Amino acid sequence: METRLGRLALFVVIAASLARLPTAAAQDLKLPNKGAIRFAVIGDMGTASRAQREVGQQMSLFRLKFPFTFVITVGDNILGSESAADFKAKFEQPYADLLKAGVKFYASLGNHDNPEQRNYAPFSMGGVRYYTFRPIAAGDDKALATGVRFFSLDSNYLDAEQLVWLEKELSSSDSDWKIAFFHHPLYSSGRTHGSSLDLRKTLEPLFLRYGVDVVFSGHDHYYERVKPQQGITYFVSGSAGSLRKGDYGRPQPFSATGFDRDFAFMLVEIDGPKLYYQAVSRTGQSVDSGVIESAPVK
C-alpha cells in the first residue's frame, strides 16, 4: 500500500514538473515572421526566480521560430541587491542562451535599478541614463534599419535636462516608427500603481507633437494593452519575472486587454508601415496579438 502511494506521489510530482517546463511544441507564434525588425520586450524581470528563468527559456524557444535580434527592457532589470553575483543570477543566467546567440539587450532603468547599471556592458546603455538607438535589421549586421528609432528614458528622474534632450532627439528624428520605452506607465489599469499621471502630463505632449507611435512600459506586474490614446498605443509589459495576480482586476476604460494570471513577455515585428505584437505567457501561450499601423509620414 505504501509503495503504491509512494509511486503515485512520485508520478504526481513528475507530471506537475513536466507541465511547468516550457516545451518546443507549446510555442504559438501569431506574428507573420517576415519583417526586418524583430525584437522582444521584457520588464520587471530581475528576481532570479524560477519564473524568470522559465520566461527566459520560453524566449529562447520562441527565438527558434521567430529569430528576434534584440530585446528591450522596461526597467527593474535587477530587483533587490545588486552584487556581481546578482547580475549573474538575475540577468546573465536567465538569458544565457540569448546572450550566447548574440541577442543584444537595450535596457531602461526602473525604480529598483541603481543608475550605475548604465555602465553594465550587456545593457547597451553607453554609460547614460537615457539614450536613443536605431536597431540593426535581421540578417544584415551592417545596414542600419533607418525607419525605426527607439528612445529609452529614465522615468524615475525626468529632469529638465532629460526633457530638453528628448525634445531635441524626437524633433530631429524622421524615422517612420518612433518607439519610446521606460519604466512607469502613462496608462495602466494596475491596482497597485496605475497610470503615472504627472509623468503623462509631462511626456504625452512631446510624444504627440513629435509623432511617437508606440510606448512600452512596465512597473505594474502584468501585461496590458491600452487602446490607442490620441494615436499612440501603450503597452505595459511588467511580468517577465514578477507578477501581481489580480492586479488587472478593474480595467480602466482606456484598456484594450490585459493578462495577470501568469508571467509574460512580448514579441514585436515591424514590417514597413505595420507593427505586429504578441504577448506570450510563461507556458508559451499567446495571450494577445494584433497589428498597429504607423501614421503616414508626409
Place this chain on the structure above:
Amino acid sequence: MESNHQRQQGQPKDPSLQGVFNARTRPNVSKPSPEMLRRRRPRSGQMFPQGQAGAPIHLTGLFAMGRRANGAPPGRRMMFELAVAHLRTMFRKDHMKINTRGFLFALLMGSAGCSTHRNAHIAPAADVDMDGKVLARFQHEIEEYIELHRDLVKRIPNVGPNATAEEIAAHRDKMTKGIQAERKGARQGDVFKPSVEAAIRRIIAREISSPEGQQMIQELKQGNPKVEGVPNQADPTSARSERVLVAVNALYNTEAPSSSMPPSLLLKLPQLPDQVRYQFVGRDLILRDTEANVILDFIKDAITDRSVPR
C-alpha cells in the same frame, strides 16, 4: 490646405524668446488639433522644426545651453548673452531665413558660452522659487560636494560604459567607503542649510497643495521604500519590505527601491548634477549620491501629507 508646420510658423513668437523650460519649465500641455493628430510629424527636411511655445527648436536648444551658462564664469556668460542679443536682433530684423552667417555666429558664441562649462554642477531651473542668496548657498554646498566626489574619482576611476558586473560592484563599494570616510562627521543640515531647507519645504508644500498635488503624491509613493517592497525570489508574486536608514552618510539600502520623483515637482527644485538626486523615503526628502549610494543629507517630514507613511 495649410500644413500644420506652416500654421505653427505663423504663430507669434514668444517675445521674450523663452524656450520650453524657460517659460514654464514643462512642455506645452495644450492638446493638438485634429489636423495635427492626423499628421503628427514634422515635415521631412524641415530646417528648424518648431520647439514648444512657438520657439524654433534651435532656440530651445540655445536656452537649454543658457541654463548651463547660468553660474558660469562672467566671460563665458557674457559670450552666451552676446549670442542671445544677436539672435534677438536677427529676429527683429527678420533676417532669420537668410542670415546664415549671423546665425552661425550666434550659435558659436552660445556654444562657447556654455560648452566649456560642463563642470557646471548645478543649474537652477527657471521656475525655482528660491531667494538668489539661498540658491547660491545651496549651489555652493553642492559644488563643494561634487569637488570632493571628483577628487575621489581621481583615486577610484570610473568604470566606463562597458563594465562587467564585478567592476560595477567593486567601484560602488570603493566609492561608498571613500565618500563615507571623506564625510566622516558630516551632519544633517550641512547641505540643506536651514534657509535652503525652509525654501525647499515651501516649494514642496506649494506644489503638493496645488490641484495636481495628489497626482504627485501618488507618484512619489511609487518605489518609496516605506510603501513598496521587493518581489521575493522564491515567490515573485509576493513582496518583502526593505528598510532604509535615513541618516547622513548612511548607505542607501541596495535592496530597497527608489521613489519616483514627479517631474512637476522635480522641475521646481534646484537642478542637481548627475551624481546626486532627490528622493523620498517615507515623508523625508533625501539627497543621495547614486554612484556611491550614500545619503548626503535629508529633510525630515518634507511632505506633510498623511497618506504617505512616515
